[in-house]
Amino acid sequence: MAEGVLFNIAEEIIKTLGSLTAQEVALWWGLKDQLRKLNDTVTRIKAVIQDAEEQAQKQNHQIEVIWLMKLREAVYDAEDLLDDFSTQVVRKQLMPGKRVSREVRLFFSRSNQFVYGLRMGHRVKALRERLDNIETDSKIFHFEVRDEERASSTTAREQTTSSEPEKIVGRESDKEAVKNFLMNSNKDENVSVISVVGMGGLGKTTLAQHVFNDERVKANFGVRLWSIKVERGGNRISELTRHVSFDTELDLSLPSAQRLRTLVLLQGGKWDEGAWESICRDFRRLRVLVLSDFGMEEVSSLIEKLKHLKYLDLSNNEMEALPNSITTLVNLQVLKLNGCKKLKELPRDIGKLINLRHLDVGSYLDDDLCENLEYMPRGIGKLTSLQTLSCFVAAKNRSSKSVMIGGLDELSRLNELRGRLEIRVKGYDSGSCVSEFEGAKLKDKQYLHSLTIKWDIDSDSDIYLYDEMLPSLQPNSILQELVVAGYGGMRFPGWVSHLSNLARIRLERCRRLEHIPPLHGILALEELSIADMDSLEYIDSEGVGGRGVSMFFPSLKELHIFDCPRLKRWWEKSRDEMNDDSDESTKEMLCFPRLSSLSIVDCPNLTSMPLFPTLSILILSRASSMPLQETMKMTPPVSSSSSSLFIRPLSKLKNLYIYFIDDMEYLPEVGLQNLSSLQQLSIRGCSRLKSLPLPDQGMPSLQKLNISSCKELEYLSQSEYQGIPYLTSLQELEISYCRGELRMIEYGGMRFPSWSPSWLSHLSNLARIDLYGCRRLEHIPPLHGIPSLDELSIADMDSLEYIDSEGDGGRGVSMFFPSLKKLRIFDCPSLKGWWKNCRDEMNDDSEESTKEEELIILCFPCLSSLSIVYCPNLTSMPLFPTLDESLHLWETSSMPLQETMKMKSPVFSSSSSSSSSSFIRPLSKLKNLDIGAIRDMESLPEVGLQNLSSLQQLFIYECPSLKSLPLHDKGMHSLQILCIKSCSQLKSLSEESQGMTLSEYESQGMIPFLPSLQVLRIDDCNEELSGRTRGWGRESEEWPKIKHILNIVIDGYYIQEEGRYVKQISRGGLGYYSPYGY
Incomplete structure (x- = not known):
């Protein structure tokens, strides 16, 4: 038995025996003496439980373990017995005075009560005698009495121990993440589950043990339970098992575990309606039942048989209603229905669940709302013990269901509510809604920390009534979060300004609101x-007047303003008007003192607002640049005391995103010099931006620079002749879809200027470069010497003819793209080659001693992935023998591939042996090869194909000149997928047929034996190839070489499917893979 659990259950039994319910039971059924004796026995046993468990764990004496097992069963039975008593008491209390059913009257008649009391008396007596015997047996162990000491930790059950290993390696971040989640959970919630999932042997149990035994966790939780997850199949569950979870397919064949108290079924697939009968028939002692994410469409009325149930999770299912019989579960404390999107109504008699503490129907904030819930049932206000009510739906009473609909005033007595409450207004009666809303008495809810009020109705209806509804919902001043959405009024209530503890405010879709009350004093x-x-034009209609600087949003850290098309200014009064009304010292109030994150999106008319010099993150999109310009130009205040504390504006800014700002022609040079902490600068779609004077020394932290679709941008430096400044920390550079006259490109944007190589040499940390849409650019500067460059993308360059106009004669191998792993070249129709000078010319220009070495410079030493798409004239580029991930060639020349495949070991005059020994076969590590629309490719070299020993996927599409594809049975032993389509001249997939007689050619077959091949598909190829392969069958000579292939499709005709010989038309289940790998 888990340490501590027995002790706490015993303590609950004693508490129950001393309650008013037990006293009622004693009077009704004449059990006063029996219950008193039971209480005394349990009290004496409780005093030695902790020592007994410790002794059993330390000494591992079987006799003590057996004693504890007997005690556990007796204690559980005692808990069941008292639950039966309390259930009957509650049911009697819930009987309406004049509407007692015949069955209920019979049950509580004197004769039946006598029989019931007699039977219960026998149960109490038998249980007491069992406990007396257990107590007597305990005396031989001489257990220590610890009457006042509570158990607070547990040990593991059968599956594993919870003893913590001395050290955990490599999982500290996971351990801290789980601990922080536990520590930060709402302490008012009684139940919390964290899933740690993964394959066996990864250390899930070890991680859980460390968290379970952590001192902070022990201190935070009075009671902890180490439970088990059982494997599929009921025969491994002991009769002593009480807590089970499944994460496999639904399997309720647990005949030996009918005394289960916890059953958790985790995403077991499609719900079997017969499972309800099994659960309700076999597991009647359940306290916890979790059936979430099953797509369940109906909850059986048999659930009433689970009368001990305290925790029921039916979340994320598809039922539209719950059976009213669920309201007989009077012990239920937690009911989770969040994410049940189709649920329309709750049980009409939900008010009978008087022990319910937590009712979760989802929320707007968590995006797991029961969005089709139409109303709350009348009588829900009787649940005065309710602590969690995630959402209350207010609906019209004037309907066919009016007698069942509870108004918002049902909340009046629910003063134990805590955490979050959401009120969704789906309808209201104009004559009574104000009194109903006032009747909710939200001001009395002193434990609520979050309130969401959301209207799901037409905001144009009853405009003036809105202005009365929201003021009626004034919450307690303790509130920390307020969300108002869909409000249709023109005025906002003044009480929001007086909620002094508010930390978060969200106002959404209040489409008629023209201004909101002052918030700066919260x-x-x-x-x-x-x-x-x-309709919002001003955020604050009053201005700040003569109040002190310390009172202007002193704690505000995040400000987000989205989609306010009419918003003009923060204040209705202009800044000059406000300053005329105030003294000189208050002019500093126009700054947010602690704001770290600001987003202004789709507010094109917002030209004036408080300044924001302390930001870390700024997002401006489809807005005015004026607030940014003014903040950048801030100067120290006149007063000497304030100027000493002045920090340079935006000196803490790390991320700056500027998108689609139409009124911005430049950013001030002095402001950009202050951005010493800036790490990412992204500018997109600023159609009028002409100048971005990045400073030489002012941006030492900049790592990412992205500029896109700025058609008028001319230069990126303080001087139009300087080019891009030295950005020593830059790791990623993207310049895309900018006009050809960008001043980093001289002579009408046709080539980079002479300064660019020296500038690039300083970018020692640059890891990625993206160049897109510079359509007049004819070549780019040499990039091969950037030591950290990992990715290079070049796309949509209509005029680009050469990537490097200088060549690299005389430079060492180590300087040619030493770190480049990914290279993408797309849509460059004029691109002819990598270098403007041909290879021979470059080698002629090199010193004689380096001529042989230069042959190696033409290879990428670390390239892993290469994509070349729509570059039909590209015939020459560095070779790529080291590719180990993918090669995608589409509508380009095959010459670079042919040359790479034909590479031989390099020869050096001084150290040829060492070089040869380090040489690897070209493309021997390549895994994926896609070739499409290559019109100049007649064949691939046999020796090159033999080297593809790691190739797993080969796709060839629309190569009309391809005649030969000599696949090799020894060289391609890893190939798993082979798809060939629209190669009209391809006749065979075997070795070259030159020099073979006709009989030799026919005997070698159409395809070699490829041992790993799983998918073979051939479509629209030469008739000779198609005809012979379509005829494949068990009787053909080719069958021994292809029978292992799981899927064979020839011209849409299945030869084999999933390993079954079928010979039928393809049903489209086996499709083509896209040749585009980018």
């Missing part, structure tokens, strides 16, 4: 979000 406010306000 001292605790950290996050403010305003979105989808169609």
Whole structure:
């Protein structure tokens, strides 16, 4: 038995025996003496439980373990017995005075009560005698009495121990993440589950043990339980098992575990309706039942048989309603229905669940709402013990279901609610809604920390009534988070300004609201979000007046303003008007003192707002640049005391995103010099931007620079002749779809200037370069010497003829793209070669001593992935023998591939042996090869194909000149997928037929034996190839070489499917893979 659990159950039994319920039971059924004796026995046993468990664990004496097992069963039976008592008491209390059914009257008649009391008396007596015997047996062990000491930890059950290993290696971040999740969970919630999943042997149990035994976790949780997850199949579950979870297919064949108290079925697939009968028939002692994510469409009325149930999770299922019989589960404390998107109504008698503490129907904030829930049932207000009610749906009473619909005033007595509450207004009666809303008495809910009020109705209806509804919902001043969405009024209630503990405010889709009350004086406010306000013109209609700087949003860290098309300014009064009303010292109030994150999106008319010099993140999209310009130009205040504390504006900014700002022609040079912490700068779609004077020394931290679709941008430096400044930390550079006259490109944007090689040499950390859409560019500067360059992408360059106009004569091998792993070249129709000078010319220019060495420079030493798409004239480029991931060639020349395949070991005059020994066969590590629309490819060299020993996938499409594909049975032993389509001249997939007689050619067959091949598909090829392969069958000579292939499809005709010989038309289940690997 897990240490601590027995002790706490015993303590609960004693508490129950001393309760008013037990006293009622004693009076009704004449059990006063029996229950008193039971209480005394359990009290004496409880005093020695902890020592007994410790002794059993330390000494591992079988006799003590057996004693504990007997005690556990007796204690569990005692708990069941008392649950039966309390259930009957509650059911009697819930009987309506004049509407007692015949069955209920019979049950509580004197004669039946006598019989029931007699039977229960026998149960109590038998249980007490069992416990007396257990107590007597305990005396031989001489257990220590620890009457006041509570157990607070547990040991493991059968499956594993919970003893913590001395050291855990490599999982500290996981351990801390789980611990932080546990520590930060809402302490008011009674149940929390964290899943740690993975294959066996990865250390899931070890990780859980470390967290379970952590001192912080022990201190935070009074009771902890180490439970087990059982493997599929009921025969491995002992009769002593009480807690089980499944994460495989649903299997309820657990005949020996009918005394289960916890059953958790985790995403077991499609729900079997017969499972309800098994659960409700076989596991009637369940306390916890989790049946989430099964797609369940109906909950059986048999659930009423689980009368001990305390925790029921039916979340993320598809039922539309719950049976009213669920309301007989009077012991139920937790009911989870979140994510049940089709659920329309709750049980009409839900008010009978008087022990319910937590009712979760999802929420707007968590995006797991029961969105089709139409109303809350009348009587839900009787659940005065309710602590969690995630959402209350307010609906119209005037309907066919009006007698069943509970109004918002049902909340009036639910003053134990805590955590979050969401009110969704789906309808209301104009005559009574204000009194109903006032009747909710939200001001009395002193434990709520989050309130969401959301209207799901037409905001144009009853405009003036809105202005009365929201003021009626004033919450307690303890509130920390307020969300208002869909409000259709024109005025916002003033009470929001007086919620002094508010840390977060979200206002969304209040489409008629023109301004909101002043929020700057809420001292605790950290996050403010305003979105989808169609009519909002000013955020603050009053201005800041003569209040002190310390009172202006002193704690605000995050501000987000989205989709406010009419928003003009922060204040209705202009800044000059406000300053006329205030003294000189208050002019500093126009700054947010602690703001770290600001987003302004789709607010094109917002030209004036408080400044934001302390930001870390700034996002401006489809807005005005004026607030940014003004912040960048900030100067120290006149007063000497304030100027000493002045920090350079935006000196802490790390991420700056500027998108589609139409009024921005430049950014101030002095402002850019202050961006010493900036790590990422992204500018996109700023059609009027002409100048971006990046400073030489002012941006030492910049790692990513992305500029896209800035058609007028002329230069990126302080001087139009300087080019891009030295950005020593730059790792990623992307310049795409900018005009040809960008001043980093001289002479009308046709080539890079002479300064670019020296500038590039300083970019020692640059890992990625993307160049897109520079359509007039004819070549780019040498990039091969950037030591950290990992990825290079060049695309949509209509005029690009050569990538490098200088060549690299005389330079060492180590300087040619030493780190490049991914290279992509797309849509460069004019591209002819990598170098403007041909290879021979470059070698002629090199010193004689390096001529042989230069042959190796033409290879990428580390390239892993290469894609060349729509570059039909590209016939010459560095070779790529080291590719180990993928090669994609589409509508280009085959010459670079042919030359790479034909590579031989290099020869050096001084150290040829060492070089030869380190030489690897070209493309021997390549895994994926896609070739499409290559019109100049007649064949691939046999010796090159023999080297593809690691190739797993080969796709060849639309190569009309391809005649020969000499696949080799020894060289391609890893090939798994082979697809060939629309190669009209291809006749065979075997070795070259030159020099063979007709009989030799026919005997070698159409395809070699490829031992790993799983998919073979051939479509629209030469009739000779198609005809012979379509005739493949068990009787053909080729069958021994192909019978192992799981899927064979020839011209849409299946020869074999999933390893079965079928010979039938393809049903489209085996499709083509895209040749585009980018």
